[in-house]
Amino acid sequence: MNLSDEQRALQETAADFLAAHTNARKEADADAELWSRIVELGWAAVQVPEALDGLGLGAVELALLMEEMGRRLARTPFLANVVLAQTALLQAASAEAQQRALAALAYGERTATLILGPGLDAAPASLTVKARRDGEGWVLAGEAAQVLDDGLLTHAYVAARIEEAPGVALFELAVDAAGLSRTPLEVWDLTRPQAHWRFDEVRLTADARVDDPAQVLAGLARTRVLAALQVAAEQVGGAAQCLQLAVDYTKERVQFGKPVASFQAIKHRAAEMMVRMETARSTVLGVASRVSQGAQGNGLDDAALAAEIAAARVQATEAYRYCAQEAIQLHGGVGFTWEYDPQMHFKRAQWASQWFRPTRDWREALAAHLLDAA
Amino acid sequence: MNEQQFRQEVADWMATHLVGRFACLKHRGGPGDEEAFPALRKEWEQELAAGGWVGLGWPKEHGGRDLPLALQLAFHEEYVRAGGPGRIGHIGETLMAPTLIALGTPTQQARFLPGIREGREYWAQGYSEPGAGSDLAAITTRCWQDEDGRWRLQGQKVWTSLAHESEWIFVVARSTPGSVGREGLSFLLVPLAQPGIEIHPIRQMTGEAEFNSVFFDGAVTEADCIVGKPGEGWKVAMALLGFERGVSTLGQQMHFIHELQLVIEVARANGAARDPAIRQRIADAWVGLQGLRYNGLRMLEEDTGSTKVRPEALIYKYAWSNWHRELGQLAMDVIGVAGDVRSDDDAVRRLQQVFFFSRADTIYAGTNEIQLNIIAERGLGMPRG
Numbered sequence: 142m143n144l145s146d147e148q149r150a151l152q153e154t155a156a157d158f159l160a161a162h163t164n165a166r167k168e169a170d171a172d173a174e175l176w177s178r179i180v181e182l183g184w185a186a187v188q189v190p191e192a193l194d195g196l197g198l199g200a201v202e203l204a205l206l207m208e209e210m211g212r213r214l215a216r217t218p219f220l221a222n223v224v225l226a227q228t229a230l231l232q233a234a235s236a237e238a239q240q241r242a243l244a245a246l247a248y249g250e251r252t253a254t255l256i257l258g259p260g261l262d263a264a265p266a267s268l269t270v271k272a273r274r275d276g277e278g279w280v281l282a283g284e285a286a287q288v289l290d291d292g293l294l295t296h297a298y299v300a301a302r303i304e305e306a307p308g309v310a311l312f313e314l315a316v317d318a319a320g321l322s323r324t325p326l327e328v329w330d331l332t333r334p335q336a337h338w339r340f341d342e343v344r345l346t347a348d349a350r351v352d353d354p355a356q357v358l359a360g361l362a363r364t365r366v367l368a369a370l371q372v373a374a375e376q377v378g379g380a381a382q383c384l385q386l387a388v389d390y391t392k393e394r395v396q397f398g399k400p401v402a403s404f405q406a407i408k409h410r411a412a413e414m415m416v417r418m419e420t421a422r423s424t425v426l427g428v429a430s431r432v433s434q435g436a437q438g439n440g441l442d443d444a445a446l447a448a449e450i451a452a453a454r455v456q457a458t459e460a461y462r463y464c465a466q467e468a469i470q471l472h473g474g475v476g477f478t479w480e481y482d483p484q485m486h487f488k489r490a491q492w493a494s495q496w497f498r499p500t501r502d503w504r505e506a507l508a509a510h511l512l513d514a515a
Numbered sequence: 516m517n518e519q520q521f522r523q524e525v526a527d528w529m530a531t532h533l534v535g536r537f538a539c540l541k542h543r544g545g546p547g548d549e550e551a552f553p554a555l556r557k558e559w560e561q562e563l564a565a566g567g568w569v570g571l572g573w574p575k576e577h578g579g580r581d582l583p584l585a586l587q588l589a590f591h592e593e594y595v596r597a598g599g600p601g602r603i604g605h606i607g608e609t610l611m612a613p614t615l616i617a618l619g620t621p622t623q624q625a626r627f628l629p630g631i632r633e634g635r636e637y638w639a640q641g642y643s644e645p646g647a648g649s650d651l652a653a654i655t656t657r658c659w660q661d662e663d664g665r666w667r668l669q670g671q672k673v674w675t676s677l678a679h680e681s682e683w684i685f686v687v688a689r690s691t692p693g694s695v696g697r698e699g700l701s702f703l704l705v706p707l708a709q710p711g712i713e714i715h716p717i718r719q720m721t722g723e724a725e726f727n728s729v730f731f732d733g734a735v736t737e738a739d740c741i742v743g744k745p746g747e748g749w750k751v752a753m754a755l756l757g758f759e760r761g762v763s764t765l766g767q768q769m770h771f772i773h774e775l776q777l778v779i780e781v782a783r784a785n786g787a788a789r790d791p792a793i794r795q796r797i798a799d800a801w802v803g804l805q806g807l808r809y810n811g812l813r814m815l816e817e818d819t820g821s822t823k824v825r826p827e828a829l830i831y832k833y834a835w836s837n838w839h840r841e842l843g844q845l846a847m848d849v850i851g852v853a854g855d856v857r858s859d860d861d862a863v864r865r866l867q868q869v870f871f872f873s874r875a876d877t878i879y880a881g882t883n884e885i886q887l888n889i890i891a892e893r894g895l896g897m898p899r900g
């Protein structure tokens with residue numbers, strides 16, 4: 142789990158760049174520039190294989206970037222485009238579709254999101270878009286209530302239910318497709334924009350179906366799990382920032398003639414934040430390292446992988462919620478104001494706790510793995 | 516050496532040696548069970564020594580094998596996986612010996628290291644006192660030199676585990692009369708079998724007595740049985756505590772895995788495994804264990820030589836002790852009403868011990884409160900109150 146020199150350099154570059162260029166408190170028209178600079182830095186090419194002109198790096202590099210983005214609440218399509226769309230293509234798409242799309246997603250020619258069930262649930266029964274054959278092509282109909290959509294998208298990958306086996310297919314479409322309407326939602330977490338998508342008889346050609354039918358079910362399930370690991374890294378970054386903000390503030394804030402950071406009641410809270418955040422960081426990076434090794438054939442089977450990631454997911458979710466809440470508390474009255482950052486993390490922590498299925502579902506899946514096996 | 520081969524070597528050795536008269540030691544003698552078979556466990560220590568499994572991390576010139584951390588950890592893991600009993604020699608091997616290797620004189624090293632390595636001499640730790648627990652520097656046990664140079668001691672140490680099974684005790688005592696705090700302390704090596712020392716067991720909430728009070732009434736030790744100079748006792752004592760966070764701590768995770776497995780077995784057997792709330796908590800226990808595991812692996816990362824604070828090392832004691840205490844409660848909630856009765860079932864009995872003994876985990880070796888202070892001050896740079 143030792144980070145290599147290259148990985149440390151990537152981490153430092155990302156930390157410096159995002160500290161200087163955060164857009165979390167800017168208007169949405171700042172987003173396009175930040176995203177184009179991130180693409181220039183090559184971050185969107187990190188997990189694309191070298192054979193497809195990517196950087197051929199793995200889950201660890203992605204996690205390091207996600208941690209830094211979580212720290213600064215960067216509002217970019219990175220999660221949608223890289224962690225979701227690219228991963229879905231890598232896990233579930235045909236070789237031809239990968240060839241066609243991955244480099245475009247890596248270098249900014251295309252920016253995509255992924256649509257699964259609500260909250261990016263990958264269970265086939267949760268999917269809310271249906272596809273039916275229409276001559277050579279397909280027609281999509283249905284709605285996706287909450288799609289990660291920050292307005293920079295050019296494309297989407299949509300998992301839809303189909304009549305024939307295997308029951309699910311993955312479609313690629315442009316966001317200006319006839320019959321598709323996108324309505325931005327008024328979300329609490331302004332750094333993670335969402336829209337309601339309606340598919341009103343959206344007609345697609347045959348080659349818009351991009352999945353490998355033999356892989357699509359397991360591939361989409363794996364996509365949800367792998368994306369949850371990356372979001373866990375983002376949660377760790379957010380938790381770390383909450384701790385940093387709280388420590389900095391309590392060192393400055395004087396009451397009873399002393400910095401409040403010198404009071405044990407304050408110190409113990411901050412220490413507890415550190416314990417939870419650092420434990421989650423150990424797990425996230427450790428599991429990411431195993432995922433990277435697995436990609437080289439050393440591997441974990443899907444059940445073992447899901448179990449390890451469940452641990453990261455549960456720890457990071459609990460840590461971020463705890464740290465965000467305590468950051469508000471340790472800031473006192475100003476922690477409740479719009480001007481101070483803890484409220485933004487508090488909202489992001491809540492967002493992250495519900496998408497990719499809430500922690501009680503991950504725990505139950507783990508319990509089944511631990512208790513119900515033969 | 517290849518780690519897989521090394522693990523296999525350990526597993527094979529355990530499979531062929533933890534048998535016969537030693538078979539009854541499997542999974543015994545851990546925390547909460549220290550009183551199990553002390554005489555036989557000492558023979559087991561000698562068996563281990565003969566097999567070359569003591570002093571794995573010590574330098575070769577001191578009779579060790581100088582193995583890298585990864586292989587030391589692999590040994591501890593395979594040892595516990597095979598049911599290896601709690602190590603009655605661990606205070607000597609993992610605390611006293613590294614301290615002597617780092618800070619002892621050649622004479623002390625030659626005198627004491629072979630006895631530790633060969634399982635002939637056992638050590639107890641004399642730090643805490645009735646008035647010096649979390650505030651360790653409040654030590655009042657006194658020591659002074661007779662005219663012939665021999666050291667004398669007067670006072671009381673407490674919470675000394677295994678004192679009644681040990682030949683030696685290391686003691687931090689006040690050598691400068693009237694000194695306070697960390698100044699004026701000395702670190703002495705004292706033989707336990709002498710008229711000036713009385714050992715009284717302390718009966719703990721499990722009903723057993725692993726800990727003792729040790730009374731020094733003019734107890735004596737030789738002039739050269741001091742580590743460091745007179746007055747440097749605090750420095751030596753802290754260096755020794757630094758060794759406590761070594762790999763043996765990580766080996767205990769295998770005990771934890773075993774204990775969680777026992778909880779799972781009991782839950783399956785008595786139907787608690789169908790209770791949704793219990794299922795969530797068992798999942799949480801497993802999640803917590805992964806946190807300890809990955810945090811432990813992070814601790815083993817190569818030290819780049821920087822003096823930067825290692826957060827994963829700072830938080831580790833607090834993390835594992837609270838996890839373990841929670842596991843004890845979970846175990847009893849799984850066992851249910853039957854937990855009231857001292858069980859004959861090995862698994863249930865072990866879990867009952869975990870439940871009670873883990874109350875001590877968050878107190879010894881730095882209470883939760885002290886740990887949080889240390890994390891806040893060293894890890895986060897928050898000011899002392």
